Amino acid sequence: MLNITFAQNKPITKQIPKEQRMEWWQDARFGMFVHWGIYSVPAGQYKGKEISNSAEWIMNKGQIPLGEYEKFSDEFNPTNFDAKSFVALAKEAGMKYIVITSKHHDGFSMFKSKSNPFNIVNATPFKRDVLKELSEECQKQGLRFGFYYSQAQDWSHPGGLGNNWDKKMQHVSNDVYVKEKALPEVNQLLTEYGPISIFWWDTPRQMTKEVVDSLHRITSILQPGIITNDRLGEGYPGDYKTFERGIPKVKPDDKYWEICQPISxxxxxxxxxxxxxxxxxxIRNLVDIAGKGGNYLLNVSPRADGTLSPVAISRLKEVGKWMDVNHEAIYGTQAGPRVQPNWGRITLKTENGKSIAYLHVFDWKNNTEILVQLKNRVKSCYLLTDPKRIFETKSDDKGITVKLTGKAPNEYASVIVLNLNESSNAIQSDQLIQNADGILVLPAERAQFQNLNEQGAEYQENKKAIGKWTSESAEVNWTVTVHTGGNFKISAETASLKDAKVSISIGEESQVLSMSPSGDYNKFIGQEFGSIKISKAGVYKVILKPVAGNWNPVNLKDLKLELTKK
Known part of the structure; x- marks a missing residue:
């Protein structure tokens, strides 16, 4: 184990149980992500040319040598930054926590690092520790605070992973980088910046288990109440699952999950x-995510002078206006039925055996009816922002019908409160179940994704298929219920340019499937891949995972498992 020296006088206590640590986070539902660093100086342009990808990748995508990149720190002087107004804006938007980049892949530290002189205090004319200021201000204004940290990639340290273009860099082992920089910095962040609620790891690479163990251990020891995401490394699921940019089509199986997404x-x-x-x-993204039981981490990007774009500020304030009167339908809610309605989304609260369903109506039309697929008795139904505005309801085998009357109260999402006499009871099952003919259909839109890197797989609505499956580490899975075991024929429609191999695992059984190319990513062909045995009835996870070294991107429509022999 790498030697860890903890800061003096820091009490070390046993970590708080997960369910207790996650309570505030699950209630919060909405947070602010902040990507800020010296990359805001070039702002996406290098030597007069626009550089591809997000701004924080400019050193990599522009192949900028470290000696050249370090010069941007001389121009980084965000004198207009004000922590008080910055935190106040997040609070006004209805956000309950802030997570900021303490060190991104470029290796520049946004705090007064004791182990890295390439930091905002020592290497810039600004000379102020913005993370210290933000931490203190979050405590004053009642917001939770957390750090993003790029633990594997570091393009400015010779042992950090990712810099393969700077020929002057004399590379050393990754363990040296972790010992000299990552571990000391994480130690410092967790001991000198007050209570830290979240540590947000990013882009794991092939680091040794000893290294990852050390980083994992230090967070839980130094901040017993901290929660972490799932991007530290393989085998370290963290406390919640992270999705990036694309909102899951259906509710993930994971109890705790979050999607991070930039405002632009x-x-x-x-x-x-x-x-x-x-x-x-x-606003509809926030509602959609809450309706699926997740958290929305919305990213903003300060400029080199320390201010946000006026457009970003305007957008946050507009979200804040909606949250000011509708926050009851977001904070502390649980997911609605897995099958979401076409008229909007549903969030739920249940207490003492009775539920409240919040109906977030996107498509409001006077004198039309919306169907809520819940089999419950209705106690009352009214507008959240005006309880005197009552709506008629009726119940039958299809569910509860609510009649909309008058103009839409809100142009973005109007919230109706549906008080139920019992705990909510969804009519439509959210399970994938083997039918009477022995067939299991695994819809692409119901797929779950597991991926540690920034590239992976996602459901694509326009193709009705799983696509952008570019990473060999991206796992696709479904949870299914089998009533009759036996041998199952495997088939699907796929579209690809080249051959690809993927393993399918169900329980203790696994097979390698060879997928033939269709010649076009938009041309799907039906294929049979052989068979797999499911020995007995039960609930299983069906996992598809690329075979390393034999993978090329594939678009995949519904997977079909057909019982051929009991």
């Missing part, structure tokens, strides 16, 4: 990044 296109500030998500999109 780039994570870090980029001059050419001028198209921002609309207030409607942001």
């Amino acid at each position: 296109a780039s994570w870090g500030f980029k001059k050419s990044d001028t198209v921002f998500q609309t207030p409607s999109a942001l």
